[in-house]
Amino acid sequence: xxxxxxxxxxxxxxxxxxxxxxxxxxxxxxxxxxxxxxxxxxxxxxxxxxxxxxxxxxxxxxxxxxxxxxxxxxxxxxxxxxxxxxxxxxxxxxxxxxxxxxxxxxxxxxxxxxxxxxxxxxxxxxxxxxxxxxxxxxxxxxxxxxxxxxxxxxxxxxxxxxxxxxxxxxxxxxxxxxxxxxxxxxxxxxxxxxxxxxxxxxxxxxxxxxxxxxxxxxxxxxxxxxxxxxxxxxxxxxxxxxxxxxxxxxxxxxxxxxxxxxxxxxxxxxxxxxxxxxxxxxxxxxxxxxxxxxxxxxxxxxx
Amino acid sequence: xxxxxxxxxxxxxxxxxxxxxxxxxxxxxxxxxxxxxxxxxxxxxxxxxxxxxxxxxxxxxxxxxxxxxxxxxxxxxxxxxxxxxxxxxxxxxxxxxxxxxxxxxxxxxxxxxxxxxxxxxxxxxxxxxxxxxxxxxxxxxxxxxxxxxxxxxxxxxxxxxxxxxxxxxxxxxxxxxxxxxxxxxxxxxxxxxxxxxxxxxxxxxxxxxxxxxxxxxxxxxxxxxxxxxxxxxxxxxxxxxxxxxxxxxxx
Numbered sequence: 401x402x403x404x405x406x407x408x409x410x411x412x413x414x415x416x417x418x419x420x421x422x423x424x425x426x427x428x429x430x431x432x433x434x435x436x437x438x439x440x441x442x443x444x445x446x447x448x449x450x451x452x453x454x455x456x457x458x459x460x461x462x463x464x465x466x467x468x469x470x471x472x473x474x475x476x477x478x479x480x481x482x483x484x485x486x487x488x489x490x491x492x493x494x495x496x497x498x499x500x501x502x503x504x505x506x507x508x509x510x511x512x513x514x515x516x517x518x519x520x521x522x523x524x525x526x527x528x529x530x531x532x533x534x535x536x537x538x539x540x541x542x543x544x545x546x547x548x549x550x551x552x553x554x555x556x557x558x559x560x561x562x563x564x565x566x567x568x569x570x571x572x573x574x575x576x577x578x579x580x581x582x583x584x585x586x587x588x589x590x591x592x593x594x595x596x597x598x599x600x601x602x603x604x605x606x607x608x609x610x611x612x613x614x615x616x617x618x619x620x621x622x623x624x625x626x627x628x629x630x631x632x633x634x635x636x637x638x639x640x641x642x643x644x645x646x647x648x649x650x651x652x653x654x655x656x657x658x659x660x661x662x663x664x665x666x667x668x669x670x671x672x673x674x675x676x677x678x679x680x681x682x683x684x685x686x687x688x689x690x691x692x693x694x695x696x697x698x699x700x701x702x703x
Numbered sequence: 704x705x706x707x708x709x710x711x712x713x714x715x716x717x718x719x720x721x722x723x724x725x726x727x728x729x730x731x732x733x734x735x736x737x738x739x740x741x742x743x744x745x746x747x748x749x750x751x752x753x754x755x756x757x758x759x760x761x762x763x764x765x766x767x768x769x770x771x772x773x774x775x776x777x778x779x780x781x782x783x784x785x786x787x788x789x790x791x792x793x794x795x796x797x798x799x800x801x802x803x804x805x806x807x808x809x810x811x812x813x814x815x816x817x818x819x820x821x822x823x824x825x826x827x828x829x830x831x832x833x834x835x836x837x838x839x840x841x842x843x844x845x846x847x848x849x850x851x852x853x854x855x856x857x858x859x860x861x862x863x864x865x866x867x868x869x870x871x872x873x874x875x876x877x878x879x880x881x882x883x884x885x886x887x888x889x890x891x892x893x894x895x896x897x898x899x900x901x902x903x904x905x906x907x908x909x910x911x912x913x914x915x916x917x918x919x920x921x922x923x924x925x926x927x928x929x930x931x932x933x934x935x936x937x938x939x940x941x942x943x944x945x946x947x948x949x950x951x952x953x954x
Contacts, residue, residue, distance in 0.1 A: 425922070428922075429923040430921075432704065432921075445925075453937060457928065458915065460917070467918070469918065469926065474937075672921065673707065
């Protein structure tokens with residue numbers, strides 16, 4: 401019997417598969433396709449202090465083996481999320497991770513503290529890496545001292561374990577990871593999207609209204625693998641890996657690079673059943689490559 | 704309810720400039736889809752699906768007609784599919800056109816370019832309910848014109864081309880007066896056209912269908928939103944729409 405379970409700070413996961421933040425909203429739409437209790441966890445769409453509308457459209461563009469998006473953290477605000485969305489997800493037998501975003505330290509603090517009101521959220525994912533909003537997010541994600549500061553602030557405000565979501569848009573990812581670990585992070589979540597742009601030939605202008613967008617999908621998988629591989633060797637906190645995962649083989653590759661669990665994002669769009677399909681395929685894939693459990697495979701690719 | 708379905712391709716033909724008509728077979732979609740809904744079609748090798756509106760349905764034969772324009776690599780690949788091959792779709796997606804059954808009425812259909820197809824299935828459905836149908840169909844040029852005969856079989860039909868190479872010259876809004884009296888309108892086409900129409904027909908009840916680049920197509924990713932006011936209100940085109948009351952969204 402292959403053991404898919406994995407225990408991480410705040411999270412007793414029955415399997416290591418979770419939909420990634422921003423690709424699954426608050427689960428309602430995908431609950432029409434399958435029972436969300438099948439999932440190891442759900443990472444909710446980012447919450448900010450107050451409601452945000454986000455960027456103008458077009459917000460997405462397809463690229464070779466991927467897509468660009470610039471949604472702009474559209475969300476109903478943390479209070480509404482706690483009131484309406486958390487109880488919905490709470491009906492399911494799965495862990496809930498709340499993605500916390502903001503423009504200022506105060507906003508991060510407010511959002512993180514707000515999730516103390518509910519006992520249905522099991523961990524926070526600290527979003528310091530959204531490339532698509534003018535303020536907030538990315539400057540905290542590219543400067544190690546700012547990243548440490550916001551991690552510390554959120555750790556002090558929250559009773560929950562905090563997974564810091566790192567941006568790949570930095571020169572030295574290890575430095576960022578070490579800075580947030582030192583500041584008290586319980587885990588890492590990596591990678592967020594890579595900033596990119598596409599110019600639309602008929603209009604000769606950037607296709608996405610925000611001009612730049614975050615690249616996701618299989619195109620960024622090698623970047624994610626490389627960064628996790630590097631970071632794993634320098635930190636002792638667990639990593640939730642993400643970036644272009646679309647099948648069980650991809651999951652194993654992330655585990656081998658050093659991830660303890662994974663999130664699936666863009667692949668949900670083309671196949672709404674991708675998460676349960678990966679969960680079903682994972683035991684056979686682990687066995688085929690000589691592993692009896694998820695735990696066994698973590699970091700085994702590092703040499 | 705949206706399901707992931709496999710459709711068997713029965714027929715593929717280019718019917719106008721860059722415009723492909725495809726007939727596919729699927730029991731569930733043909734029984735459940737209503738006018739104005741779309742299918743989210745997977746294209747081999749592409750990250751995202753392509754939203755394509757339903758142009759017609761034959762419930763007895765369990766077939767669905769899709770019309771699409773080749774605008775990029777995805778639609779170009781779709782156009783190479785052949786009868787006998789199959790296609791993976793999510794659908795029927797979105798909310799379709801609401802039909803008012805009660806009073807006898809005259810309906811004006813206004814379509815622009817690749818916004819014309821969903822109006823055909825709507826027009827056919829309305830004609831079966833004994834509504835009088837008037838259609839105004841706008842295209843860029845003569846070579847882009849399609850479905851003139853099909854719409855003519857439903858009622859009086861005006862074709863408009865931007866360059867005047869066929870039918871009337873100009874934009875669909877230039878022909879609305881000629882069409883005469885009507886009680887209700889339905890429109891689908893590019894946003895500038897819908898903007899002009901909803902402004903001109905502000906006193907008439909109407910519905911419009913929008914298109915936008917989509918991510919998930921099920922309402923989760925927030926890629927295809929449209930504002931409803933200036934206070935942050937919004938609707939999701941893929942799941943709240945693509946059909947809206949004419950004054951419901953801010954174009």
